[in-house]
Amino acid sequence: MPVAVTLCESQYCAPFPFTSAALQTIEKQNPHIETHVINSQTIKAFYEPIHPPLRLLILGAGADAIPLTQFAKLLGWRITVVDHRPGYIIKDRFPYVDQLLYRTPETLHDDLDINQFNALIVMTHNIEYDQRYLKALVYCEIPFIGLLGPVHRKIKLLQSLGNDASKISSRVFGPVGLDIGAETPEEIALSIMSGIHAELNKRNGQQLSNDNYGHLPDYVQR
Secondary structure, eight states: OOOOOOOOSSTTSSOTTHHHHHHHHHHHTOOEEEEEEETTEEEEEEEOOOOOOOEEEEEOOSTTHHHHHHHHHHTTOEEEEEESOGGGOOGGGOTTOSEEEEOOGGGTTTTOOGGGOSEEEEOOSOHHHHHHHHHTTTTOOOSOEEEOSOHHHHHHHHHTTGGGGGGTGGGEESSOSOOSOOOSHHHHHHHHHHHHHHHHTTOOOOOGGGSOGGGSOHHHHO
C-alpha cells in the first residue's frame, strides 16, 4: 500500500524513520526508494523532494507580455504582472496571471515582497521606465533579471544606475532568452522562458544530443 508522508513543524507529524529519510531527501535533492522495517513489517517508501511553484514578475503589460504569461503558466509558474498604466492592467487580457498590479517604479515595493520572485522580466518598451524600474530593483535578491532589447540597451540601463549597477549586473540578462531564432511574440516568449530555466538550473541550453549523457534523466538514456 502506498504511504504518503508529509513533514510539518512538529517532529511527530511523520513517524521515524520516515521523517529522517525525508529530511535527507530534501538535503540531497535525490528521489529514491528506501525500505523500512516497522513492527516487523517491511515497507518500501518512495521519497521525492517537492518544490514550491516558481514565481515570475513581469514589469510591463504590453501585448508581448501575454504569450509570456501563457508559457509561464503552462510551466507551472505563479505570475505577477505590474504596469504603470492602469488601462493595461485588465484581467481579460491576462487570464492566466495570478496577480495584476498597478505600480509606478517608485511604488513597486508597496505591499509587494520583491524577493519572493525567482525571475523578473522588464518589458515596458520605454527606456525611461525601464531605468526607473531597474533603479527600484538594485537592492533586490532576485537571481534572474531579464531585459528586452540589444546589448547596448542593457549597458545604457546599467550605466544609468551609476555605482549601484554592481549590485545587480551579474544577475541582469540582456537581451534575455536563448538564441533560437525567435521572431514572433510567441517565439520570443519561448526563448525567454527557456533562458530562465537554463540559468536557474545551471544549464547551457544546448541540444540534449550534444550534452553529456550523465546529465540526462534515466528515461532519456534508455
